[in-house]
Amino acid sequence: MSEIQLENRIKMAHTIKVKSALRRKVGLEISWFDIHGESHTQEFSIKEGSVIEF
Numbered sequence: 001m002s003e004i005q006l007e008n009r010i011k012m013a014h015t016i017k018v019k020s021a022l023r024r025k026v027g028l029e030i031s032w033f034d035i036h037g038e039s040h041t042q043e044f045s046i047k048e049g050s051v052i053e054f
Contacts, residue, residue, distance in 0.1 A: 006044055007053050024048035 010016065012032040020027040024047065031041040046052065 003050060003052060006046075009042065009044075010052060010054055019043065 009030050013030045015031040017029040026046045028044045
């Protein structure tokens with residue numbers, strides 16, 4: 001998933017959890033609601049040096 005798609009998930013998120021921070025990578029678990037009110041959760045891995053807007 002691209003950084004732009006990740007930023008969109010972050011903007012829609014109701015919960016963001018840091019699952020791990022190891023070996024120059026951060027693991028995030030992002031939860032959000034879609035337009036139908038259904039909750040979704042997805043895990044992402046971010047490499048060292050990545051810039052993400054909240």
